[in-house]
Amino acid sequence: xxxxTTINEREEGxxxxxxxxxxxxxxxxxxDAATGSVLMVAHMNDEALRKTIATGEAWYFSRSRNxxxxxxxxxxxxQRVVEMRTDCDQDAVWIRVEQTGAACHTGRHSCFYRKVDAxxxxxxxxxxxxxRQFDPAQVYxx
Amino acid sequence: xxxxTTINEREEGxxxxxxxxxxxxxxxxxxDAATGSVLMVAHMNDEALRKTIATGEAWYFSRSRNxxxxxxxxxxxxQRVVEMRTDCDQDAVWIRVEQTGAACHTGRHSCFYRKVDAxxxxxxxxxxxxxRQFDPAQVYxx
Numbered sequence: 001x002x003x004x005t006t007i008n009e010r011e012e013g014x015x016x017x018x019x020x021x022x023x024x025x026x027x028x029x030x031x032d033a034a035t036g037s038v039l040m041v042a043h044m045n046d047e048a049l050r051k052t053i054a055t056g057e058a059w060y061f062s063r064s065r066n067x068x069x070x071x072x073x074x075x076x077x078x079q080r081v082v083e084m085r086t087d088c089d090q091d092a093v094w095i096r097v098e099q100t101g102a103a104c105h106t107g108r109h110s111c112f113y114r115k116v117d118a119x120x121x122x123x124x125x126x127x128x129x130x131x132r133q134f135d136p137a138q139v140y141x142x
Numbered sequence: 143x144x145x146x147t148t149i150n151e152r153e154e155g156x157x158x159x160x161x162x163x164x165x166x167x168x169x170x171x172x173x174d175a176a177t178g179s180v181l182m183v184a185h186m187n188d189e190a191l192r193k194t195i196a197t198g199e200a201w202y203f204s205r206s207r208n209x210x211x212x213x214x215x216x217x218x219x220x221q222r223v224v225e226m227r228t229d230c231d232q233d234a235v236w237i238r239v240e241q242t243g244a245a246c247h248t249g250r251h252s253c254f255y256r257k258v259d260a261x262x263x264x265x266x267x268x269x270x271x272x273x274r275q276f277d278p279a280q281v282y283x284x
Binding site for chain 2: 011012013014015016027029031035036037038040041049050053054083084085086087088092093094104105106108111112113114115116117118121122123124125126127128
């Protein structure tokens with residue numbers, strides 16, 4: 001990717017030239033291909049993007065573990081990519097996936113299992129779609 | 143938000159305590175409440191979150207302009223928030239919105255108007271759902 005890439009080429013062109021942040025990452029939103037629900041928001045580096053595109057399985061880069069990571073490699077909860085899209089400025093990708101089991105490390109289907117509502121001038125949370133599909137203590141035990 | 147917040151409180155609690163990054167931002171994914179399509183990925187700071195929750199309209203923080211921004215304030219393409227959710231570690235929110243017109247500054251309904259496909263060991267883009275609903279040159283003229 002050239003630093004001389006113009007906005008117009010990035011927004012209107014057909015060359016995939018991800019705009020990585022200072023840490024070398026783009027944001028990835030994974031949605032459930034069947035329901036449209038957002039499953040998770042995570043990050044991909046260049047290698048994770050390449051592997052995802054080449055294999056059709058979701059790979060991410062974990063900022064906390066500073067490591068490339070094939071989704072489901074520990075938990076078995078893999079994601080098959082049905083479609084990948086990039087956004088206007090190419091700093092985010094959206095993948096529609098077939099999720100095996102649950103996307104969230106807490107055992108829920110989606111990471112977004114709490115609703116945010118206005119309350120008393122601030123906000124409060126409430127659980128929604130929060131049933132666990134697996135027990136994290138079992139799945140991630142060492 | 144206390145730095146002593148435990149992972150368990152953040153993941154399993156009912157207190158909204160967004161985990162802002164070093165720039166004071168969380169990631170926000172906006173989807174179309176009617177279709178489930180991802181419209182855009184943007185960022186919110188504390189004030190944008192508060193205003194979004196209090197008003198039911200989407201506010202963001204623009205990293206490029208370093209400014210709070212009510213979605214549609216220039217273009218008229220506002221977003222009414224039907225539901226907000228937060229993810230397990232509270233560093234991202236998902237809003238389902240009723241989008242007036244088009245979400246993308248290029249005039250498309252969604253920012254994700256290009257598909258990424260594997261090609262020749264790399265990737266290529268193709269336009270999909272890329273019809274413009276407005277002419278950016280008209281909407282954003284000074």
